[in-house]
Amino acid sequence: MPDRHILRAFDRDLREIQAEIMKMGGLVEEAILESARALAARDPELAEKVRRRDREIDALEARINEEAARVIALRQPAASDLRTLLTVIKIAGNLERIGDYAKNLAKRTAVLVNMPDIEGAPRAIRRMAKEVEQMLKDALDAYMRHDAALAEEVRQRDHEVDQMYNALFRQFLTFMMEDPRSITPCMHLHFIAKNIERMGDHVTNIAEQVIYLVTGELPEESRPKATGFSEEGLTP
């Protein structure tokens, strides 16, 4: 299929809106990495920067939604054009949520710098954040390249993030039982880990949107879920 519309202005509209998505994606990737780095380095200033920049992410989402509404109203998109715009809106929504989680991570970091360090936890969290950031990068690449296979791979990788979270959860539980003074920092760290796990879910949503964009259908079969906690009644 030719990739140009007879009406060139339509192509410009679609290009612009997708450029905004990529910009938003870049900011969110940065927020994930920097919030995790701030935590590992106990750097309140970097954490504060992540919190400030979240406003930019929110503003971009609003702009993308407005722009998508305008294109839908003016161009009456159909088929893959319609799917492009629908996915743009959904991806922007998911990116915005991921940005919020990064902001929350930064907020908790500002509190955690005044508390005793929990051995190994910030490093493990940073690894987890890096994994999610890599997934997001691949999901956005898959989006730009219309690569459903890569999107499916990203979707499957969320499993690893879930496992990392589960391991951290057990670890924090052990720390808290051993030393009740660690409860406050461990609870903060647990929420951070949980939020990163949620980021992974939003990246998975983005990957699913890419599959919808390319194939016209959302993937049906559910992803492998391995919590191991639900049986124990320990799922937070």
Added chain:
Amino acid sequence: MAAKAQAEQAEKADQGDQAQAGEGVKITARGVNVWYGENHAIRDVNVDIDDKTVTAFIGPSGCGKSTFLRCLNRMNDTIEICRVEGRIEMDGQDIYAPEVDPVLLRARVGMVFQKPNPFPKSIYENVAYGPRIHGLAKNRAELDGIVEKSLRRAALWDEVKDRLSAPGTGLSGGQQQRLCIARAIATSPEVLLMDEPASALDPIATAQIEELIDELRAKFAVVIVTHSMQQAARVSQKTAFFHLGELVEYGETGQIFTNPRDPRTESYITGRIG
């Protein structure tokens, strides 16, 4: 509003419960080929047109959609150099069989054209003409009944009931087109073919025609040829995309407009060069 309520009441009175979309196949076309002299206009088209459903034919100019539409009531018979091959059945009966009278066929398969073309006669006579020549009314009272029913069904009755003897050509464009629809349905056809029925009308008149098409679907199989893809999306349940004389894709309208299977359909409906 009152006009619509009345029309709806009249509908219900003689129609019983509203029919659902997609009640079986009304017209079956198999291996249809059409030539205009040397020009192979339609290439091996196979399609099933559902009853009580609006089917839209879309495609670029010269793709054969109007030609194929005109095969369905043998309008192409009137063109000398036109040759139709293949089989078209309505309710299982071959409409090109020698014993089929094309005039009677066209009473069963009504047609509405792009430009409203009322006869230069009164509004009443425009509608009464068909039923009269086909002997559908025994007396004047019955004919009056058919005229009123047809005008109501075409959502025109309330606008013209006080001036039925005024010339049909004195109506506005949108009213004239609804008059032509009333004329087409006065012979109680089973299928209504519409060739660009709203392309000469303003947006309000177009919306009225589209609303009317949606109502007519309860009673007839409607096949509409349109250049406006948005119109096809708005009024039809099934869409057929024609390109260079071929039926490229045929499916449920929602599917065609969100996720077409053929790249040529995609190119056309998204407005890309194809």
